[in-house]
Amino acid sequence: MRAAAPPKPREMGTSPGCGPLIPPLSDTARPLRQQIFERVRAAGQTARASLARDLAVSPASVTTLTSELIEAGLLEEIATPREADSGRGRPAVALGVRAGAHLVAGIKLSDREHTAVVVDFAGNRLAGEAIPRQPGPMTLPELLDAADALLTRVCASAGIARDALTAVGLGVPGFVDAASGTVHWSPVITERHLPLVPHLTDHLGLPVHVDNDANLVTLAELWFGAGRTLSDFAVVTIEHGLGMGFVLNHRLYRGARGIGMELGHTKVQMDGALCRCGQRGCLEAYVADYALVREAQTALNLPNRDTLAVGALLESLYDHAKAGNAAARSIFHRAGRYLALGLANVVNLFDPGLIILSGDRMRYDYLYAQETLSEMGAMMLDTGRPAPRIEIHAWGDLLWAHGAAALALQEVTEAALDAARAVP
Amino acid sequence: MRAAAPPKPREMGTSPGCGPLIPPLSDTARPLRQQIFERVRAAGQTARASLARDLAVSPASVTTLTSELIEAGLLEEIATPREADSGRGRPAVALGVRAGAHLVAGIKLSDREHTAVVVDFAGNRLAGEAIPRQPGPMTLPELLDAADALLTRVCASAGIARDALTAVGLGVPGFVDAASGTVHWSPVITERHLPLVPHLTDHLGLPVHVDNDANLVTLAELWFGAGRTLSDFAVVTIEHGLGMGFVLNHRLYRGARGIGMELGHTKVQMDGALCRCGQRGCLEAYVADYALVREAQTALNLPNRDTLAVGALLESLYDHAKAGNAAARSIFHRAGRYLALGLANVVNLFDPGLIILSGDRMRYDYLYAQETLSEMGAMMLDTGRPAPRIEIHAWGDLLWAHGAAALALQEVTEAALDAARAVP
Structure with a gap:
């Protein structure tokens, strides 16, 4: 399934030290080379002429830049059947991402299970693994x-050696400064302000990149999902907590100082419900798993909550609600209303064209029932324009690990594009 | 005070139709020419060598690009005293923005008064006017x-003819789509979804640009205030309503579809206080003028509220609070707590390094009392990092008009930079 061992970029995440002095790229500036690469990646295959047309640049510029990208091993030419509508005799040549250019792994550590995938440079999954675990925070050695x-x-499942990987992406829930690789707080880690990246890089013997789970889901959408062809969209995730990611101009926006988009901890009620973060009135204290669980015991009149795991308890609550239990229904109803409020706040602040609701809890259709969406509409500013599109993505268990792989792909791609630019 | 009539860009707001095909700039991409211009503008005066050093580009590139900008009439050379520390004999030559390159006007229409300024291309104010008015919405002809x-x-006050202006910026409160020049709703306009820009352009005989008031204040900070040297910051304004602006990578961020940052209408209480937008629980329904005024009558036991204008009523309420009136104090106390909640939400979502609190109401120091800032800290995520810096800017009456002038300057500058790029 793999090509020869891919060329590794000279240095991960930084510009190479040779070549002409080029100003550091700001987070959102997207040079033409990168735009070309991203369009090819998003399209799967595309012709040079389409690139020139879509980007409004000369065919000569596209030829120059795509040659550099091919020489750097990132793109490859693919012979395609003669275009039916072109009427010309030449066989068309399309460009595609060279799948074997790099392999990366994505790992997601969470409370109930750990998951991992290996994907190639074109995003194809070579292997995926999930390992259930006992809930609770881990020490660094664990x-x-x-x-x-x-x-x-x-790696064994993918049939590759570990050193065939160019990089590893790893996600944890909590507050993560991706730029410095520091986990300030995570429910799955005992330590605070842990500089996780150097520890992992050293222990695994590979470059590692770390981010939080909501950003991973957003990257998964950006690299493999609905976001492939969109420049701006919001992702809201609901699981044990409530997370948000935001893509601005094809890039994950992480806040001005690296820790932003904490929608779950925006306050929606002064002195309101207690959140697991220790504060009161946070949105997730009304919507996330633990918010539902703590009322479920009352609704279901359970003698001993500990006999049921969180997942089973929520399933039972959902079954009771569907069967007409008024108390169970009111729990979902309230959670849906607060979700609507949170989504309306996202619209009022960010005015996105698309909001993707993603995560396992999207199986509970109360969260996006027509009633909830109507409520969201009623709390959005009435500007006379249509509401943003809402998409529901109930991805499988490996979603988060795929996002972690996307994080690694993003870092590998940026380093590779920097290296391609420096080719004399 | 003025140089000869400035050259007008060929077409406002669009790229000229000649020259090589260049891809349209994304909102956040900042080509080197623009970065140079913005650094000169921010610094007031700067030497070519400093530009090369700060932007990490070759002196030759800086010389080429600054020559283009000088030729286009945007920058000029300024002889400065010999640099004391250089030890060399040559007189230093700095670059500055050519003040006479363009003149623009800024107009702010609001409920209680209309204001206007004329500024030159370097941001110097040539004249300012304020005209009080009877509150209430205006028809389009009005x-x-x-x-x-x-x-x-x-213009009379500045001693210039109207056609000496290159453009006019105009601000109104409400929901404005700046890209299309449409005012979807404003408390000072009777019509909804009004395409204001073509009407104004036609009536005034000049290119006009329109935006909402919070964005204007943000642009004023970006062009003339604390934001001159910052790439990312948030501005929160409190007056009749509560507004927000956000600068991302040196640019005003307007939301993915043009109407965002409506912090005043984010919901902070399900089914809460009635907002003037018609919905319930909006932040501004707890913080803005009208929220205070409707409780002031109760607190001050006024027989007839209509005898006092809003401003006088708030002043009276403030005086009573300072004198120890518990009910009056509780009104400001609650408003301060909700402002703290709103600011904490801004921090949790955007993680800005600086929040500027701007507007006339900042004279009421309860809004940024230590108690309020402590409360904000208690509602921010505890990431272990210091809270963002908070600055208080109680600008004068002409702030908003200055922001409208900054809007015009921004549009004129972008058109001029586009035109400079197209010079053969």
Whole structure:
């Protein structure tokens, strides 16, 4: 399934030290080379003429830049059947991402299970693994061992050696400064302000990149999902917590100082319900798993909540609601109303064209029932324009690991594009 | 005070139709020419060598690009005293923005008064006017007449003819789509979804650009205030309503579809206080003028509220609070707590390094009392990092008009930079 070992970029995440002095790219500036690469990636295959037309640049510029990208091993030419509508005799040549250029792994550590995938440079999944675990925070050594074991297992499953990987992306829930690789707080880690990236890089022997789970889902949408062809969209995730990611001009927006988009901890009620973050009135204290669970015991009149795991308890609550239990229904109803409020706040602040609701809890259709969406509409500013499109993506268990792989792909791609630029 | 009539860009707001095909700039991409211009503008005066060093580009590139900008009439050379620390004999030559390159007017229409300024291309104010008015929404003809009268008056005050202006910026409160020039709703306009820009352009005989008031204040900070040297910051304004602007990578961020940052209408209480937008629980329904005024009558036990204008009523309420009136204090206390909640939400979502609190109401120091800022800190995510810096800017009456002038300057500058790029 793989081509020869891919060329590794000279240095991960930084510009190479040679070549002409070029100003550092701001986070949102997108040079033409990158725009070309991203369009090819998004389209799967595309012709040079289409690139020139879509980007409004000369065919000569496209030829020059795509030659550089081919020489750097990132793109490849693909012979396609003669275009039916062109009427010309030449066989058309399309460009595609060279799948074998790089392999990366994505790992997601969470409370109930750890997951991992290996994907190639074109985003194809070579292997995926999920390992259930006992809930609770891990010490650093436990975390390193868990990541190490997962990586060994998923590489074996993909039939590759670990050093065939160019990079690893790893996600955890919580507050993560992706730029510095520091996890300030995570429910799955005992330590605070942990500089996780150097520890992992050292322990795994590979470049590692870390981000939080909502950003991973957003990257998964950007690289593999609905966001491939969109420049701006919002993603809201609901699981144990409520997260948000935002793509602005084809890039994940992380806030001006690296930790933003914490929609779940925006306050929707002064002195309101207690959140697991320790504060009161946070949106997720009305919508996330734990918010539902703590009322479920009352609604279902359970003698001993501990006999049911969170997932089973929520399933039971959902079954009771569907069967007409008024108390169970009111729990979902209230959560849906607060979700609507949170989504309306997203619209009023960001005015996105698309909001993707993503995550396992999207199986509970109360969250996007017509009633909820109507409520959201009633809390949005009435500007006379149509509401943003809402898409529901109930991805499978490996979603988060795919997002972690997208994080690694993003870093590898940027380093590779920088390296391509520096080719003399 | 003025140089000869400035060269007008060939077409406002669009790229000229000649020259090589260049891809349209995305909102956040900042070509080097623009970065150079913005650095000179921000610094007031700067040497070519500093530009090369700060932007990490070759002196030759800086010389080429600054020559283009000088040729296009945007920058000029300024002889400065020999640099004391250089030890060399040559007189230093700095670059500055050519003040006379363009003149623009800024107009702000609001409920209680209309204001206007004329500024030159370097941001110097040549004249400013304020005209009090009877509150209430205007019809389109009334609005056009008001803008016309203001423009005549402020041009006379500046001693210039109207056609010496390159463009006019105009601000109104409400929901404005700046890209299309449409005012979807404004408390000072009777019509909804009004395409104001073509009407104004036609009536005033000049290119006109329109935006909402919070964006104007943000542009004023970006062009003339604390934002001159910052790439990312948030501005929160409190007056009759509560507004927000956000600068991302040196540019005003308007939301993905043009109407965003409506912090005042984010919901902070399900089914809460009635907002003037018609919905319930909006932040501004707890913080803005009208929210305070409707409780002031109760607190001050006024027989007839109509005898006091809003401003006088708020002043009276403030005086009573300072004198120890518990009910009056509780009104400001609650408003301060909700402002803290709103600011904490801004921090949790955007993670800005700086929040500027701007507007006339900042004279009421309860809004940024230590108690309020502590409360904000308690509602921010505890990431272990310091809270963002908060600055208080109680600008004068002409702030908003200055922001409208900044809007015009921004459009004129972009058109001029586009035109400079197209010079063969």
